[in-house]
Amino acid sequence: MKKGGFIYVLTNKLKTVLYIGVTSNLRARLWEHAHHENQNSFTDQYNVTCLVYYEWFDSIIAAIEREKQLKRWSRTKKIALVKVKNPEWRFLNEEVYEEIYSLLY
Numbered sequence: 001m002k003k004g005g006f007i008y009v010l011t012n013k014l015k016t017v018l019y020i021g022v023t024s025n026l027r028a029r030l031w032e033h034a035h036h037e038n039q040n041s042f043t044d045q046y047n048v049t050c051l052v053y054y055e056w057f058d059s060i061i062a063a064i065e066r067e068k069q070l071k072r073w074s075r076t077k078k079i080a081l082v083k084v085k086n087p088e089w090r091f092l093n094e095e096v097y098e099e100i101y102s103l104l105y
Contacts, residue, residue: 005063007070009053009082012046015089018078019048022067024060030093050091053082 006026010019010033019042023029030051031037036044043049057063070078082089 003060004056004058005060006057007055007063007067008051009070009078010043010048011050011052011089012048013050015050015052017046017048018075019043019046020067020070020078022060022063024063026054026096030096034093049093051093051096052086052089052091054092054096 003024005022005024006029007020007022008026008029010021011017021029030049033043034049038044055063055066057066070081073081086092
């Protein structure tokens with residue numbers, strides 16, 4: 001398995017909230033969000049469980065740097081980023097699993 005990391009953008013079902021995170025295991029992290037594993041967290045309180053964007057990096061350090069960069073961006077700029085790869089704002093949670101597998105193995 002390759003080492004590396006993902007940055008990801010989640011939203012709620014109404015697409016009114018944005019959350020940016022970083023992880024080395026996107027599949028497991030999505031499960032944690034969906035099952036509200038971190039009670040009273042931002043994502044738990046606002047029911048932010050729907051993946052709309054992600055990027056893969058060869059190193060977790062690079063992923064963390066990208067996460068920091070995106071968190072400094074305005075909401076407008078974050079929305080524009082998502083629209084580049086996902087113009088319809090489809091929820092990618094299910095379809096992303098196969099692609100993640102191919103990146104890691």
